[in-house]
Amino acid sequence: MKRFTYILAGLTLTFAACNDNNKNEKKETTKEMAMPMMNSFETVSIHKSNPRVTLKLAGELRADQETELYAKVNSYVQQINVDIGSTVTAGQVLMVLDAPEIQAQLATVKSKLSAQEAIYIATKANYDRMFEANETEGAIAKDALDQITAKKLADQAQVSAARSVYNELKAMENYLVIRAPFSGIVTDRNVDLGAYVGPMGKGADKPLLVVQNNNKLRLALSVPEAYTPYLNSGDTIRFKVKSLPQRMYAAKISRKSGSLDMKLRSEKIEADIMNLNRELKPLMVAETMIPLQAGQSTFFVPKAAVIDANLGVYVIRVENGVTKNVPVVKGRMLPDKVEVFGELNEGDHILMKASEEIEEGTAVKK
Incomplete structure (x- = not known):
């Protein structure tokens, strides 16, 4: 019986010792787990500056001037005076087109205009004689004078109408001569002699010529x-090209x-x-x-200090030994820094290497 009691007491002491060891290990583990809550983060003090930032863009x-030349009317290419690479001056004749239908219509309209002008000349001469005779009281009846006046005005209107039709066709004839709209160089030619050309409108038709300044x-x-x-008007931009x-x-x-x-x-x-x-x-x-030069100084912080996450863009400021997320907007870029705008003050301390895993309110060792 005494032997059993000694064995039981020994087991009790062994279990007690094990429990004490476990408690000590748990305390040590708890201390080790609590240690990261007081991390020693590297901070940087921010100050305003106004560096000259270079932006690289393609x-x-x-x-400066470029135009595609098309035919105004349906016609045939009669003469080509230039080719790709030709240097031209403003008003120079580049191409001559031929439209037989317009030439025929123009001849017809011109003959009608001549006939109307002859009729008007005769009517006006008759009107002038009657108007002179009317100076003698009672020589010309008022009704006859009114009739000749109306005929004169009608014939004059016929002449104006015929001249308008003639001028319209004459303008169409002028479209058959393609001239350079400005001085430059011909960079493209898509027709040859005898080709049938017409006004653009199908979208896929190529221009007769392309002229560039x-x-x-x-x-x-x-x-x-x-x-x-x-960026402002008058600023200088420097650039390179791959060929030079x-x-x-x-x-x-x-x-x-x-x-x-x-x-x-x-x-x-x-x-x-x-x-x-x-x-x-x-x-x-x-x-x-x-x-890119700003008109006033701003804050430039290390790129690693700016977090671009689902919650937004922010930096982590250290206030009274704990972290605080400060929303910012990014601006110009330097090789290792970025411009930020937000509720930041001169001399604020922010984490140099910020991370989403750092929760707001985390204690920070100085």
């Missing part, structure tokens, strides 16, 4: 909404659309550049470098 070179080019860009406030990577070109902003594109949410701007030696060509892709 642009496109376009001709390449002495001045337009650099077209679509600038994202966030960067539009920093060793050359750096400069163009000045001349036009801004003043509105955003619905699809890209960007503003279209154009910069002009003189191209007298014609090194550059329309439709070249330009790699642009645009300087």
